[in-house]
Amino acid sequence: MKPGPLTIVTGVTRGLGYAMAHELAQGGGHVVTLSRQTVPGLQDLAQTSGTMLTEILVDLVDASALEQAAEQMSKVLSESPHHQNCRLIHNAGIVAPIEPANQLLNLAAIRTAFDVNIVAPIYLTGYFLAATEHCADRRVMLISSGAGRRPTGSWGVYCATKAAMDRYAEVVHTEDHNHLRVCSLAPGVIDTGMQQQIRQTPKSKFPSVGRFEDMHSQGALADATNTAKATLKFLESDSFGKKLLDDIRDHA
Template identity: 40%
Template sequence: MQATTVAIVTGASRGLGQALAMGLLGPDTYLCTVARTRNTELAARAAQSGAQLQQIQCDLADPAAAEQTATRIMGSLPTDAQRYLLINNAGIVDPVGQADQLLQASAITAALTLNITSVMLLTAAFVQASKPRQADSRILNISSGAGRNPTPGWSVYCASKAALDHYTRVLACENHGVRAVALAPGVIDTAMQHAIRGAAPADFPNVAKFQQLHEQGQLSSPEATAARILRYIVRDDFGDTVLDDIRNYD
């Protein structure tokens, strides 16, 4: 069956990425996911829904692997879809620690590669592949409030998300014929949040705040957030606000 929508989602093995991928499955969709591990639940759901699914196992924190994956994905996309979506969701908060303790270049480099370099690589390949097709092409970069507000202990994460925001603004003003948004998704109950709550206060002074959010049930579920994002990404005004927050919408 011909796909009317082609969607690419990174970080789809769990959490928000998995929920986004699940929500995109449908008989008229070609879905390509990128994650370090294969998602058997997603594969089973795709078979039930009649969706076309390609799962690519790749560690996007490895620059060479990220580059190869970007080229591979864009060379295999259906050419006659009506809409093309790229959702750059993969990200990592580590390394967590005060700025004067960030002494391991490998940890910093891996985080920056995953959070921003892989986004640039996938986006460049996506734009090159989708532009000749003159279809409705949209890029959604999952950002964070941490990129817009300094958070002690999150130097690397804040810096990478701030870079992601500004990169998205540059992409949008270059006018490549694609709509691009950097979207803060709010605080979600994911494995990342679990790791954050386990951080040492000396490394992350705001840990008590996140523990309290969890205890008070103020974290959104991945499924609820994904549903809101998928409604957002097909809006007619998508791209009008380049730096956005899903909490501004129902």
Template identity: 35%
Template sequence: MKAIVSGHSRGLGAAIAAELLRRAIPVLGLARRRNATLQAGFPGLLTQHEIDLADSAALVRWLGGTALPDFLGADDRVLLINNAGTVHPVGALGQLAAAAIADAVALNVGAPLLLASAVAALPCRQRRILHLSSGAASDAYPGWAVYGATKAALDHHARAAALDRSAGLSICSVAPGVIDTDMQAELRAVAPERFPLREHFHAMHRHGQLSTPASRAARLVDFVLAPDFGAAPTAALA
């Protein structure tokens, strides 16, 4: 099996890529920046491509090339983990810049759907697709309309794609829980008038209620490699 991980340069994506590499699963990492630490630790297993996944036109051009089939080679099992995403823009609708909304939709929704479609079209015996969702996909929060809507889109995409019953294709959109990443730090720095729940996130951080990226990555990799992966199109990790 080989794996494709978006947003592998930091945070949960870096932890997921590291977990896969430790299990001797080759990884193709897609992000704006390379991960020098992973490259040094796993030089023979990690392939990296620098790409801005919020640039849909650039991603379409990249997918039209040979990078995916070249990476896959003769392996007939492939795993896609759509991890890359942004929590911004945060704020009430009238406070949000149009460009920021467009970038968020392109990164959080456009890129996962484009990558999923490309992987689904690969001539592989087994294709597994994991979307990284959020509890915000089902629970609405003030100031988080764009983020919640984009994550809800991933959940619905997985539900509809599962109904296609494509041979050899399994898909699930998973809420991984609250994790101590740069995204959490960014939320704690947002002005309270733009994100009324900021203090709630501060409290979780103060009380040690955030999971580490490494622990969540191990759970996610176990989940996506399990024999029954895709039995339900959406899930939440305990």
């Protein structure tokens, strides 16, 4: 029987990443997660479904830990030459700091956002590409945001990191790596902990908070599980990568 894809996904302890990890764990093949903590019950779910699961613990802000995780990921890939279909999903992301430009004075918070949202994806992709030359079909999905494509006040850091993610995807595409498809995908506005964090931000720091409060009260937020299913289905479709900067709402 043809083995399923080897799929690597970051940031799986909550939100969209949590939902994707659960879907992947039921799909066969080999799933590799990179997160600060293991996901309770995920190993049992994978075992029941006949899916191989490798959980790599890493804080993406910790440079030394990130280097070790990249080496572990590369080792898994090098020890799985039978996998001809390899995937990398950059899902981990943070929205903080949420403040207008004249209040962005916490250097550590700014650096943390860049480390998680764009430095780690660039670094891990390098290791992924180097270790998957044997693959007949390899795909990199970066979970971006509409924030990277239009400005929103008080999201200077978040918008900048997501815009960088979009441009990075475009650069990788121009390099014409063998058998590689890449896409920076906006997942829509999902009912996750990140949205709760946004709604709890004072209006004095985030004037647009009312829009997100209204979306929540009106039931307009997308369900994380449904979005995960649509996202993973799109990842395996022929449409993936044909548009470098894409939106899952155009495919659901």
